[in-house]
Every structure is written in C-alpha cells, then in structure tokens.
Amino acid sequence: MPELRNDFQSRAITERTGTFTDNMKLPIHRWFRYSAGFSATWVEGVIAELKPKIVLDPFAGSGTVCIAADKLGVNSYGIEAHPFVYRLAQGKLSWEINTDEFLEAIAEIKNLAASLQPKLPDQMPALLNKCYTEDILIYLFKIKQVYLELAPALSEELQDLTFLAISATLRLSSYVGTAQWQYILPNKRKAKISKPLNALDTQVALMLEDMRCMQSVRTASQATFIREDARILESIPDKSIDLVITSPPYANNYDYADTMRLEMTFWGEVNSWGDLHDTVRKFLIRSSSQHVSKDRLQLDALITDPLLEPIRDELIPVCKELEKVRETKAGNKAYHTMIAAYFIDMGSVFHALRRVTTSDCKICFVVGDSAPYGVYVPVEQWLGKLANEAGFCLWSFEKIRERNVKWKNRKHNIPLHEGRLWIES
Numbered sequence: 001m002p003e004l005r006n007d008f009q010s011r012a013i014t015e016r017t018g019t020f021t022d023n024m025k026l027p028i029h030r031w032f033r034y035s036a037g038f039s040a041t042w043v044e045g046v047i048a049e050l051k052p053k054i055v056l057d058p059f060a061g062s063g064t065v066c067i068a069a070d071k072l073g074v075n076s077y078g079i080e081a082h083p084f085v086y087r088l089a090q091g092k093l094s095w096e097i098n099t100d101e102f103l104e105a106i107a108e109i110k111n112l113a114a115s116l117q118p119k120l121p122d123q124m125p126a127l128l129n130k131c132y133t134e135d136i137l138i139y140l141f142k143i144k145q146v147y148l149e150l151a152p153a154l155s156e157e158l159q160d161l162t163f164l165a166i167s168a169t170l171r172l173s174s175y176v177g178t179a180q181w182q183y184i185l186p187n188k189r190k191a192k193i194s195k196p197l198n199a200l201d202t203q204v205a206l207m208l209e210d211m212r213c214m215q216s217v218r219t220a221s222q223a224t225f226i227r228e229d230a231r232i233l234e235s236i237p238d239k240s241i242d243l244v245i246t247s248p249p250y251a252n253n254y255d256y257a258d259t260m261r262l263e264m265t266f267w268g269e270v271n272s273w274g275d276l277h278d279t280v281r282k283f284l285i286r287s288s289s290q291h292v293s294k295d296r297l298q299l300d301a302l303i304t305d306p307l308l309e310p311i312r313d314e315l316i317p318v319c320k321e322l323e324k325v326r327e328t329k330a331g332n333k334a335y336h337t338m339i340a341a342y343f344i345d346m347g348s349v350f351h352a353l354r355r356v357t358t359s360d361c362k363i364c365f366v367v368g369d370s371a372p373y374g375v376y377v378p379v380e381q382w383l384g385k386l387a388n389e390a391g392f393c394l395w396s397f398e399k400i401r402e403r404n405v406k407w408k409n410r411k412h413n414i415p416l417h418e419g420r421l422w423i424e425s
Contacts, residue, residue: 027210034062035182043068052243058230059246063089066223078225081283084260086227091164094157096220113142130186131174139196169199182259231348236356247366249287251342257281286341289333302340307347310385325373335372350390363423371414387423394424
C-alpha cells in the first residue's frame with residue numbers, strides 16, 4: 001500500500017508541473033497568484049540538472065523562471081508583454097530590497113491613509129461597484145491615493161514591491177469569487193473577506209518572511225526582466241542563451257488580458273472590458289477569438305503567410321472546418337482566424353529564439369493541444385514543425401497529463417493533453 005500511495009503522489013505531482021498550483025506554497029512565488037504558469041520546483045530541477053549560464057523565459061508571466069534562477073544563483077532574462085503582469089513580476093524580483101525600508105514604506109502608507117477623509121471618485125467603474133462594499137472601496141482608495149503620492153520618493157524597486165503588496169490585497173478584500181483561471185465572477189459570493197488593512201498586514205508579513213529567506217542565501221537578483229515582444233526578443237543578445245524554459249499562451253481562447261481586469265481597473269489602467277484590447281491584448285500572442293475579432297483578421301490573408309509554410313497543408317483544412325462550424329454556433333467565435341494567427345505568431349517566436357540561442361541550447365515549452373468547437377488542433381506537432389523551419393533540428397514531446405476528461409460541462413468530447421515540447425539545435 002505505501003508503494004501505491006507514493007506512486008500516486010509522484011504521478012499527481014508530475015501532472016501538476018504544468019500548473020501554478022504548488023507555487024502558492026513557495027517563497028516569493030506565492031506573493032501573487034497568476035494561473036498561467038508552471039511549477040517552480042520543476043524549473044529549479046531543470047536548471048540544476050542542465051547548469052546553464054543564462055536562462056530565458058520569453059513568456060515570463062509573473063516571473064517563475066527568473067525567481068527559480070535567482071534561488072540557484074543563475075543569470076536569467078524574462079520577457080513579458082502584459083504591462084500589468086510585467087509590473088507584478090518586477091515586484092517579485094525586488095525581493096532584495098532592505099526589509100526595514102519596505103516596512104517603513106508600508107507603515108507610512110497605513111498611517112497617512114488612516115488620516116485621510118473618506119472620498120470616492122465621482123465616476124466609479126462599474127466592476128468595482130460589483131466587487132466591493134462602499135466602506136471597503138473607500139479604504140482601498142485611501143491606500144491607493146497615499147501610495148501614488150509617496151511613490152515618486154521611493155526607489156523603483158520599492159515602488160514595485162509596494163505596488164505588488166497592495167495589488168495582492170484586492171481580491172482578499174472583495175466579496176466576489178474568482179474562477180480557476182483568475183476571471184472575476186461578480187455573481188458569485190465568497191464566505192470570507194478581509195478588511196484592507198488586515199489583508200495588507202497579512203500580505204506584508206508573508207513577503208517579509210520570504211525576503212529574509214531569500215536574502216539569507218542570495219544578495220541580489222540576477223534577473224533582467226524586460227517588457228517587450230517575444231516574437232522579436234529585441235533586447236536579447238545574439239547567441240547568448242543556453243536554456244529556454246517557458247509556457248507560451250495556449251491556443252484555447254483564454255483571454256490573458258482579462259485575468260487582471262479587477263486590479264487594472266482599481267489602478268485606473270482600464271475603465272471597462274472594452275479598454276482591454278488597446279491596453280493589453282494587442283501586445284500579446286493572438287490566442288483568443290476576442291483578439292482576432294477586434295483586429296478584423298481574414299483567413300485568406302493569414303494562410304498565405306510564409307511562416308505557415310511547414311504546416312499550411314495541415315492547417316488549412318482545420319481552419320476551414322472551424323469556419324464552417326462557426327456558422328452553426330450562436331457564439332460565432334473567430335476560432336478559424338485565431339488558430340492561423342496563433343501559429344504565425346509562434347513561428348515568429350521560434351525565429352527570434354534561433355537568433356538568441358547558442359548552438360547547444362535546449363528549449364522546453366510547456367504546451368497543451370486544443371479543440372475549439374470540437375475541431376482538433378495538434379499544437380505540439382505543429383509547433384515542432386515550426387521550430388524545424390526556424391532552424392532547430394530536433395523536437396520531442398513528453399506528455400504530463402490528460403485534459404478535458406473530468407468536467408461535466410465540457411463543450412466537446414475530444415480528449416486533450418498537456419506536456420513538455422523539448423527542442424534542440
């Protein structure tokens with residue numbers, strides 16, 4: 001029986017390596033939950049085994065790879081195009097800040113906020129009214145006002161660290177629920193909420209504990225975190241990277257722009273769902289139907305792109321089938337153009353990676369396949385062929401887990417999976 005239990009636990013841990021779940025127990029990683037991620041423990045294992053000089057994550061999210069590299073004393077680059085997620089990652093990578101300075105900044109924010117007169121904006125965004133009681137909103141806006149007034153006098157790293165601490169309290173102080181993939185659910189109520197100051201105290205205590213832990217073994221972050229496009233990698237030197245670990249957006253219509261809408265609304269970066277495209281989505285890989293619909297993309301133009309050459313004969317029938325099925329669906333989602341645009345973008349990523357990687361570089365993409373409207377898309381196979389076209393000669397796929405086999409409300413019966421696409425020069 002113990003052997004069976006250990007085997008089951010080992011298999012469960014392996015299946016979770018493609019998710020952020022276990023990171024919420026790890027120092028620094030747990031400061032802010034960003035569902036689009038993977039296991040930091042697994043990343044540390046890969047880095048420790050392969051011993052790279054410089055590791056790159058071109059879809060860095062909230063910084064999992066860079067933090068794991070910091071823990072091991074390895075230089076890293078992180079590239080992230082989402083402006084808000086980029087700033088959260090900058091906060092995590094500011095773990096090196098003096099803890100007394102951080103405490104003093106938080107104490108000053110709390111003291112000044114307590115002395116402010118209650119006041120809310122004349123035009124309150126509708127989402128905030130749906131997510132908070134008035135008294136909670138009043139205090140959150142007092143904290144925000146004080147932070148914005150104090151921020152110019154703080155170092156950039158201390159600004160980012162404090163910004164993250166405040167941002168991490170926003171969902172704790174809200175009475176509405178959060179979906180598995182971080183979408184806000186205004187119609188779902190939570191049983192437990194925290195007052196803003198209590199939530200901030202809890203978050204800061206957690207961060208201080210983790211900062212002291214990391215500072216006991218490392219003196220400074222060795223990560224260079226850059227907000228730019230993974231399809232270009234403009235700031236990465238040629239032939240400088242000997243390990244790439246990443247999880248690109250999946251071609252499954254997940255709207256990465258929408259995940260941080262509550263936080264971005266609070267900070268005044270968007271006012272409504274309609275603002276997300278110009279503020280966030282247009283900078284990202286085209287992996288959602290909302291993105292391609294807004295850009296008014298046409299399939300006939302997309303499929304002529306030279307980047308699709310190695311998969312064009314396979315891709316066209318899939319996109320045509322999606323176009324046909326779309327006409328029978330009430331949602332009328334533009335999956336046909338989404339899939340074509342997605343692989344064009346990923347082709348660009350592989351060409352950018354070929355420029356910046358060394359001749360013996362190893363690349364690992366954590367990816368999942370897709371079946372929009374029940375039409376199967378062999379994602380890892382097509383990505384492998386795009387990598388070949390870009391100049392990488394070998395690829396293999398290692399399945400981690402099955403997907404779409406448990407949910408009672410699934411929209412199709414196509415079995416899906418998630419795994420690691422390994423690519424070498």
